[in-house]
Amino acid sequence: MTRAGVPSAEVSGAGLPGAGLPGAGLPGADVPDRRGRTGLDRVGLDLTGNPRVRVRDVRLLTSNWYVTRVTQLDYQRADGTWTEQERETYDRGNGACVLLYDRSARTVLLTRQFRYPAYVNGHPDGNLIETPAGLLDDDEPLAAIRREAEEETGYAIGEVEHVFDVYMSPGSVTEMLHFYAAPFDADVRASVGGGLEDEGEEIEVLIVDIDDALARIGVDIIDAKTIMLLQWAALTGPFAR
Numbered sequence: 001m002t003r004a005g006v007p008s009a010e011v012s013g014a015g016l017p018g019a020g021l022p023g024a025g026l027p028g029a030d031v032p033d034r035r036g037r038t039g040l041d042r043v044g045l046d047l048t049g050n051p052r053v054r055v056r057d058v059r060l061l062t063s064n065w066y067v068t069r070v071t072q073l074d075y076q077r078a079d080g081t082w083t084e085q086e087r088e089t090y091d092r093g094n095g096a097c098v099l100l101y102d103r104s105a106r107t108v109l110l111t112r113q114f115r116y117p118a119y120v121n122g123h124p125d126g127n128l129i130e131t132p133a134g135l136l137d138d139d140e141p142l143a144a145i146r147r148e149a150e151e152e153t154g155y156a157i158g159e160v161e162h163v164f165d166v167y168m169s170p171g172s173v174t175e176m177l178h179f180y181a182a183p184f185d186a187d188v189r190a191s192v193g194g195g196l197e198d199e200g201e202e203i204e205v206l207i208v209d210i211d212d213a214l215a216r217i218g219v220d221i222i223d224a225k226t227i228m229l230l231q232w233a234a235l236t237g238p239f240a241r
Helices: 116-120 141-153 210-215 224-235
Strands: 053-063 067-076 082-091 095-102 107-114 127-130 133-135 161-167 176-183 204-209
Touching: 095 141, 095 224, 107 141, 107 210, 107 224, 127 224, 133 141, 141 176, 161 224, 176 224, 204 210, 210 224
Parallel strands: 095 176
Antiparallel strands: 053 067, 067 082, 095 107, 095 133, 107 127, 107 204, 161 176
């Protein structure tokens, strides 16, 4: 039997280390997963902010590095009737990104790196041009983006401006992304950057004229967060006219 197209064997945790063995718990639920987490099958059960939503059950599908769940909920429609719904969510944590810019030179600092999900979904080579970004990893957003910016680019960034916070794919992905902007000095580089080799990163740093970057949106700049920050910079940010 399947639920929402998911084989029941997957729902029960089959394929996870120890899952299905006598006396073995489900990693991420009642025994630690590879990141030491438990209780991931209870996330959402305590939600009370929306009186038209009642979460009835949360089922953990996978807990490897990120987490997928199926949630059963009751939803009250505008006419007062209640419906039973099922939602599958993908939880990779929250993240932050930053647009580094040089106002006087009218340039922005971008990166290029291989992204397998884009490659497997039709991108010619998987190498995407992006702003520096990364997951929070339990840090505050501002601390996380300073860390990520220097790891990826090698540049220590100046005063950071908060731009906005956005749910990037709210139909299934729980992530909120925190957007920032900060000046940088191309002549002052704190380290070589390039990302973390032990995480498989190999990041190329690009310094691009802002007008050139805007013209390349939809051509070879096709990453959503990067497009949003470039357009912000041109409309109301450091390059607004």
